[in-house]
Amino acid sequence: MTTITKAACIGGGVIGGAWAARFVLAGIDTRIYDPHPEAERIIGEVLANAERAYAMLTMAPLPARGKLIFCKSLKEAVEEADWIQESVPERLELKRGVLTEIDRHARADALIGSSTSGLLPSDLQRDMVHPDRFFVAHPYNPVYLLPLVELVGGQKTTAETIARAQAAAAQIGMKGVVIHKEIEAFVGDRLLEALWREALWLIHDDICDTETLDDVIRYSFGLRWAQMGLFETYRIAGGEAGMRHFLAQFGPCLAWPWTKLTDVVDLDEALVEKIGAQSDVQAKGRSIRELERIRDENLVGIFQALKGGNSGEGWGAGKLLADFEKRLWSQAKPKPAPDLAAPLRLVEAKVSAAWVDYNGHMTEHRYLQLFGDTADALLRLIGVDMAYVEAGHSYYTVESHLRHLGEARLGQSLYTTVQLLKTDEKRLHLFSTINDAQSGTVLATAEQMMLHVDSAAGKAAPAPAEVLARLAPIAQAHAGLTLPQGVGRHVGQAR
The missing domain is CATH 3.10.129.10 (Hotdog Thioesterase)
Known part of the structure; x- marks a missing residue:
């Protein structure tokens, strides 16, 4: 099993900072490089929220917190790391250049992952001397709590690299799911894009406001998705006859002109302002940090509830947490x-x-x-x-x-x-x-x-x-x- 003792994060924004928190709280010394003048403050706030969430999440003894070291150069950050995670802005040429520099300075056996939410790994690894150890590791925000990471290899990525990445993800309490073929936006973002496109049309056409739409998700199918996902939920919806009956009964509905999945809404200034104003009302004056803490508390509650489900064996993200805690207990001094x-x-x-x-x-x-x-x-x-x-x-x-x-x-x-x-x-x-x-x-x-x-x-x-x-x-x-x-x-x- 791959064991990670040192990590590096290149880019410390919303995703990169949360990756750093995930590594540090798993006991892994982490070097970070981000030229933003306020990087230390921003990442410090993210880490503080992560520590607060972990204190609620588990009674298992976490390992001694890893060191978080801010570096003045990319070379200094990556040269000793076992896992290097790139999280710079989503521009192909920028990412390609950064990844090529990482490849030049990293150890020969280092894993190199990219947080890209949609770029093809083959395009990103094009100029690397050692493209075999590169892969996409696409997480979900907040990275320190949500355990999924999509692992996607490019044309030159080896199967060994993906296997090592999956084992390393388990070490830090994450579920590494392997996407078999590279495709723009992978799996999760393609699903989110379809829902997002339809949601924008519903706001544009004044069917509902942003708070109503969010209520529809969080009080209904969002709860089902949290523990069973889509297909298993629909299998149950088919009753005793199962999935085949569900598909036979509801499959024809897909041909009805209900949605606008291929019709892209025009995000003009008026629609942007409408959504922005409704979102401001919905937030009720809460700051981003307050909303993050509320989100974390809710997620912790769901994890804890799912940990005790299925006759004490856990379910979904709850079972993953239970397995991670078991490993923490076994490793505790x-x-x-x-x-x-x-x-x-x-x-x-x-x-x-x-x-x-x-x-x-x-x-x-x-x-x-x-x-x-x-x-x-x-x-x-x-x-x-x-x-x-x-x-x-x-x-x-x-x-x-x-x-x-x-x-x-x-x-x-x-x-x-x-x-x-x-x-x-x-x-x-x-x-x-x-x-x-x-x-x-x-x-x-x-x-x-x-x-x-x-x-x-x-x-x-x-x-x-x-x-x-x-x-x-x-x-x-x-x-x-x-x-x-x-x-x-x-x-x-x-x-």
Whole structure:
């Protein structure tokens, strides 16, 4: 598998800056070259938004943040990189010149990708001395969150290069889809162009305004597309008879004169102003950075929802996130041994927009999620990790009692602790707390009983000796701790 340890980004605009954030937050040292006088400010703001989004996205331990180094020349940026990503403006001669210079200074084994949204890779690699290691790597904005990258080779690109690029994309949490033949605009932008052309006509003809059109997408088929795409969605629409029935029933509609897909709207000054004015109203005064943060929060919420779908196996982008987290957990360096003389402080979290209800308070099931994350952290501490679970054994929660003592609010930093009350060869009796990170105030408690289970047999079974050996010093140390207030309470009990 290709392992990327150093990356380079040439161009630091909306796409290039987000590529840099994606690399840096995957623990990859990244050099960037962009002659724009405010490049460091702009890219710094993009990276700050990316870090904010990742804090909401996952509890998995991210690798140590890679170094972001601004270079004074293209040569300095690319000469040591494993993956070089070009993201300069979409002009063929400009890109071709930049890519030829990259090719001249890059290591012989470096991958060279272009973020072009439509230019043919064969045209871009024309003047390169080593065109075999060049490919299009077309991402979607925001690159640091949206995981798709279209991988398109040119006439001189080797299959090995595409395979290496696909493996490298997986390393940074992306889904590298290989486009089999080069074609202008590839796949995604061709679909978007068709929708965009029709949308412009609908605004031009005053059928609706920009906000209505966006509502039609985001409240209906946009939600379906987010997790199943187009063809699988339509397969379901065909009912039990499936895709063939759908095509037979709705295929003839394509000949009806509904759309204007081959009739290009004239984007004259009047239409541009109409769209611009409607878009201004729709934004309600929010800045671009505010809209980016709202977008990121919404995407994180969708990813998290999809991660838990399909009976816990994940679905679509959620499964990709779950697989990426699994790799992060497996690569994480062990934390220093916790102080056993006190309840173990195991989880840090911040209340994100995806966690709150209409009052701005953390919603009820997120408390349970944090207590579950705390129990999982304890289990990892005693060797019950992903590999252990895959081998056929785990601890299952069989009883819980939660108390809500305070309110966690949007943006609040939290930490959790867990105290081991009692244990035997099959059971763990835990008491956990959620605390405000600044004051230490206890906001919620959970008393839980967990049972060690043989998953294949579907019944309780003694934990192995090595797990019990890791439990023993914690149980011994915690046996001397004062019982927390709230142990043994039941629902409705007077305070």
